[in-house]
Every structure is written in structure tokens, then in C-alpha cells.
Amino acid sequence: xxxxxxxxxxxxxxxxxxxxxxxxxxxxxxxxxxxxxxxxxxxxxxxxxxxxxxxxxxxxxxxxxxxxxxxxxxxxxxxxxxxxxxxxxxxxxxxxxxxxxxxxxxxxxxxxxxx
Amino acid sequence: xxxxxxxxxxxxxxxxxxxxxxxxxxxxxxxxxxxxxxxxxxxxxxxxxxxxxxxxxxxxxxxxxxxxxxxxxxxxxxxxxxxxxxxxxxxxxxxxxxxxxxxxxxxxxxxx
Numbered sequence: 001x002x003x004x005x006x007x008x009x010x011x012x013x014x015x016x017x018x019x020x021x022x023x024x025x026x027x028x029x030x031x032x033x034x035x036x037x038x039x040x041x042x043x044x045x046x047x048x049x050x051x052x053x054x055x056x057x058x059x060x061x062x063x064x065x066x067x068x069x070x071x072x073x074x075x076x077x078x079x080x081x082x083x084x085x086x087x088x089x090x091x092x093x094x095x096x097x098x099x100x101x102x103x104x105x106x107x108x109x110x111x112x113x114x115x
Numbered sequence: 116x117x118x119x120x121x122x123x124x125x126x127x128x129x130x131x132x133x134x135x136x137x138x139x140x141x142x143x144x145x146x147x148x149x150x151x152x153x154x155x156x157x158x159x160x161x162x163x164x165x166x167x168x169x170x171x172x173x174x175x176x177x178x179x180x181x182x183x184x185x186x187x188x189x190x191x192x193x194x195x196x197x198x199x200x201x202x203x204x205x206x207x208x209x210x211x212x213x214x215x216x217x218x219x220x221x222x223x224x225x226x227x
Contacts, residue, residue, distance in 0.1 A: 033213060106151075106160075109158045
């Protein structure tokens with residue numbers, strides 16, 4: 001397995017502002033993923049971030065709202081832009097460590113509250 | 116449409132009372148089925164990956180099984196520390212990008 005960290009662990013933000021969430025892995029990985037878990041809901045994939053290419057967004061998620069960076073094989077950021085209370089969620093990054101097992105390992109999550 | 120349904124939504128057990136959690140899935144082709152455990156305020160912790168019908172995997176008090184339509188997570192003689200939400204997810208065979216489709220989870224509570 002690997003150690004996956006996220007910063008911040010939690011934040012409370014004002015409506016209309018933006019927050020950038022960082023995800024750091026202690027080993028090089030090809031595929032990193034960003035998920036959202038709304039209160040009482042399960043996980044929904046926002047986008048896939050591969051190093052050296054543009055992120056691939058799922059239906060219902062757009063780059064202007066959730067810009068993603070993937071500057072190297074151990075790091076990625078997700079920005080939640082122009083936030084509204086509906087963006088209050090837990091944001092999780094995950095990684096596919098080996099690529100051949102399809103198993104994803106998750107970070108601890110960032111709990112975001114928008115007032 | 117690919118879909119994952121978990122039941123029950125919540126399960127309360129006494130310590131030592133064995134039971135099973137169900138994960139039913141509808142997918143055009145299954146590449147893999149995954150079980151995770153999620154504690155409050157934490158990210159999901161990987162438990163098992165299953166690939167084909169008939170496959171079984173075990174870890175301590177947990178055993179996961181897979182058929183062509185569903186998976187079961189059997190919990191034998193559970194302890195209070197097994198209390199958590201258990202998530203099931205599938206990866207469709209056509210999906211090369213790694214998009215996991217998650218169920219809603221089963222919240223397990225084990226009382227001493």
C-alpha cells in the first residue's frame with residue numbers, strides 16, 4: 001500500500017470563495033482520482049487526473065468549477081471554485097497503485113463546509 | 116445503466132452475532148468488485164477485490180464472495196471494532212479509466 005495525505009483535513013469557507021485541496025502520495029502513481037461524498041451519500045467520481053494530460057471529468061462536473069492540476073506522479077490538486085453551500089461535502093483523492101489490479105486506495109478526505 | 120445496491124442500509128448486531136451484507140449490481144460487464152470499510156470522518160479503507168463468480172476472499176472475521184449478480188460480505192462473530200460503514204463498488208469492464216461505481220453503503224453497528 002502507500003501513504004496518501006490530503007490537505008487541509010477540513011475547512012469552513014464563505015460562499016463565492018475558492019478552496020484548493022492537495023493530495024500527496026509517497027510513491028509514484030499513474031492514475032489519481034478525485035471523488036465527492038455529499039452528506040449521507042456515497043462516493044461520486046469527479047475526475048481522473050493523469051500526469052502529463054488534461055483531467056477527464058465525469059458527467060455533471062466541469063473544469064471551470066473543479067480545476068485539477070497534476071504536476072508530477074506523486075501530487076495533485078483539486079480546486080472547488082465559486083463555492084456555494086451545495087458544495088459542502090467530503091472530497092477524497094484516490095490512487096491506483098499498481099495499475100494491474102484496478103484497486104484504488106483512498107486518502108483521508110477533506111471535509112468542506114460552505115456557509 | 117450501471118448500478119450498485121447495498122442492503123440493508125443499517126444493521127445492528129450483538130457482539131458475536133454473525134451476519135451478511137449484500138451488494139447487488141447491474142453492469143454490462145464486470146471488471147472487478149471492491150469492498151471498502153469507512154469509519155466516520157475517514158476515507159474508505161480497502162478490504163477486498165473480487166474478479167469472477169465463485170471467488171472468495173477472507174480477512175480476519177470478514178469473508179467476501181461473488182456471484183454473477185451480487186456479492187456478500189460475511190461477518191463472523193463480529194466485535195464492536197467492526198462497527199463502520201461498508202461500501203461496495205464495481206468497475207465495469209468497458210471502463211479503462213478507473214471509474215468506480217459505489218453503492219450507498221451499509222452502516223454496521225456492533226454492540227458489546
